[in-house]
Structures are given as C-alpha cells and as structure tokens.
C-alpha cells in the first residue's frame with residue numbers, strides 16, 4: 001500500500017510542485033489548503049500532469065477544531081509537509097498579528113494533532129531569511145541565525161524553535177526544517193507555477209509579467225551594493241529541484257535515516273546570482289528583452305546571500321540539477337501558458 005502524506009498549502013506554488021513529485025514517487029497525498037493564496041483548479045492541473053487528482057480538504061489550519069476533526073478522519077497519515085503560511089514580507093510589516101496568528105497557530109495546531117494522533121514525521125518550510133545578512137558567505141546550517149528583518153522572517157525562526165522544542169520533548173517525533181533560498185521557475189509542463197495575486201513583489205513574476213506586457217518595466221532595486229555588478233545577489237533554485245528535496249526528506253524520515261530527531265538543511269543551488277545576471281540569463285534563454293531601469297534599493301533588502309549546500313548534498317544525497325537558463329525558461333513558458341488558462 002502507498003504511504004500517505006498530508007501536504008498543507010498543497011495548492012500553492014511550492015506545494016503543488018511537491019505534490020506532483022510525491023505522486024510520481026508512489027505516495028498518496030491529501031492536501032489541506034484554505035485557498036487564501038491559491039486556486040482550486042490547481043488540483044485539475046496536478047491531475048493532468050500525474051494522472052491522479054489528490055484528495056483535498058478546504059479549511060483553515062488555524063481552526064483547532066477543524067484541524068482535529070480532519071486528523072480524526074485520517075487514520076493512516078505517515079508524514080506531514082507543512083507549507084501553509086502567509087509569505088509576503090511587506091504585508092507582514094503592515095499586519096504583524098495576522099502573520100503571527102496564521103504561521104504560528106497553524107504549526108502549533110498541527111503539532112498538537114501529531115502528538116495526539118501519533119503522526120511522527122514533519123517536514124517544515126523554513127527560509128534563508130532566518131540568517132538575515134550573514135557575516136560570512138556562503139551560509140552553512142551552523143551560521144548563526146540573526147534577528148529577523150520582518151515579522152514574516154520572525155515567524156520562520158519561531159516555528160523552527162517550536163519544532164526543535166517539541167521534538168526535544170517528544171523523542172518519537174521527527175522534524176526536518178528545509179531552509180529554502182529563492183524558489184523560482186515552474187513545472188516543465190507549464191501547467192502549474194507561481195500565481196501571484198495582484199502586483200508581484202518577487203523578482204521573477206514581476207520580470208515575466210513585464211516581458212508579457214502586463215507591467216511597463218522592471219525596477220532593479222539598487223546597483224550600488226558591494227557586489228561585482230552592484231546589484232543584489234541571491235541563490236535562485238528551480239521549484240522542481242526544491243520539490244524533489246521534500247520527497248528525499250520524507251524518505252529520510254520514513255526510513256529512519258535521520259541523524260537526530262530535528263534537522264535543518266539549506267536548500268539552494270550554492271550559486272550567488274545578481275539581479276542583472278538574472279536579466280541577462282533570461283534574455284539569453286528566451287530571446288526576449290527585459291525592459292528595466294535601475295532604481296533605489298528596496299527597504300529591508302539584504303545585499304547578498306547564497307547557500308553552502310554540502311550538508312544537503314551529502315546527507316540527503318540531493319543536489320539542485322537545473323541550470324539558471326533552464327529555470328528562467330520554465331518561468332517564461334508558465335507566464336506564456338497562463339494566457340490560455342481560465343484561472
């Protein structure tokens with residue numbers, strides 16, 4: 001019998017790609033999502049790719065009673081991947097309570113149910129934002145976390161602490177927190193991808209919408225950073241490579257290969273890429289011009305961060321495989337295909 005995984009936030013950007021990889025690797029999936037930042041049609045898209053429509057329950061994980069009722073019905077869950085969260089950094093500065101409420105309560109409800117219903121394995125979506133602007137690059141998992149730059153970032157640090165403390169108190173529970181660097185791109189089928197609501201804040205959806213003519217020009221936020229070309233540097237990882245890291249993490253937990261019952265991994269490519277390099281790579285791989293202009297730095301942005309991925313490469317036997325050109329081409333194919341979709 002297939003092992004069953006609960007994927008919270010499974011209709012979202014990273015969640016949907018992970019559901020595809022899980023199903024392609026023989027797992028049964030049940031998604032819980034309140035559709036606050038995703039569309040139910042994603043389920044049909046997943047079915048088109050994998051041949052299987054995942055089981056789906058629509059409710060809010062901050063609702064303790066509904067979460068408990070769900071666990072009461074699901075008797076055979078082997079593991080949970082917890083993606084569901086609010087994720088817009090700027091919005092979190094405006095509405096900190098909303099972020100603390102959603103991101104902390106959903107995790108605590110889940111972990112309480114894990115204890116009560118004896119679901120032993122958790123993979124959590126953390127972020128490289130927990131490192132702030134590190135003193136040394138690349139960052140390893142031992143690089144000290146810094147005070148968060150935003151309430152959103154703080155929720156990720158607090159959630160990591162909650163998982164660590166709960167695992168310490170319950171040796172039979174096992175957690176893996178994956179610290180994502182910058183996930184971009186879309187599934188090669190162009191049937192699923194990132195669906196930003198309103199004006200995108202993130203670089204790649206803004207860039208692809210600009211090239212598609214939806215936005216006039218891309219602002220490059222600053223060219224006076226202490227980097228080779230002056231623009232800020234990040235570690236951009238193809239969302240499918242990131243999704244595959246989740247399948248590996250689940251297998252590690254289910255096969256008892258974890259070294260301790262609470263582990264943290266950097267999930268990036270290890271390559272630092274500047275905003276101007278992104279534009280060049282996009283133009284090279286798609287043949288499209290990116291209208292852009294240099295503007296002031298964006299408040300709250302760090303100068304540069306990229307991962308040391310040695311621990312993930314060696315322990316998880318996982319490595320990001322896609323090139324930057326392939327990744328950006330997939331983002332563009334998705335943007336183009338969106339025109340043909342009704343949602």
Ligand SMILES: NC(=O)c1ccc[n+]([C@@H]2O[C@H](COP(=O)([O-])OP(=O)(O)OC[C@H]3O[C@@H](n4cnc5c(N)ncnc54)[C@H](O)[C@@H]3O)[C@@H](O)[C@H]2O)c1
Nearest residue numbers: 009012013014033034035036037038060061084085125127
């Ligand atoms: N995308 C990134 O750049 C990035 C980087 C680092 C970490 N992360 C983390 O990865 C996870 C997934 O990110 P994403 O980019 O796929 O975001 P997303 O918004 O596309 O997906 C999150 C999903 O969770 C759902 N959701 C939110 N709150 C919920 C709740 N209380 N109950 C039920 N469903 C709820 C939303 O409807 C959405 O479908 C998040 O935890 C995010 O913080 C994302």
Ligand SMILES: O=c1ccn([C@@H]2O[C@H](COP(=O)(O)OP(=O)(O)O[C@H]3O[C@H](CO)[C@@H](O)[C@H](O)[C@H]3O)[C@@H](O)[C@H]2O)c(=O)[nH]1
Nearest residue numbers: 127128129180181182201202203206219220221232275301
């Ligand atoms: O219109 C834009 C948008 C972004 N940028 C720059 O592009 C880079 C990447 O920006 P963005 O895509 O917004 O990502 P980050 O600010 O690095 O943050 C993302 O990546 C973090 C690490 O995974 C997550 O914690 C955050 O939630 C997620 O928004 C930064 O240097 C920005 O200044 C621009 O120049 N112009």
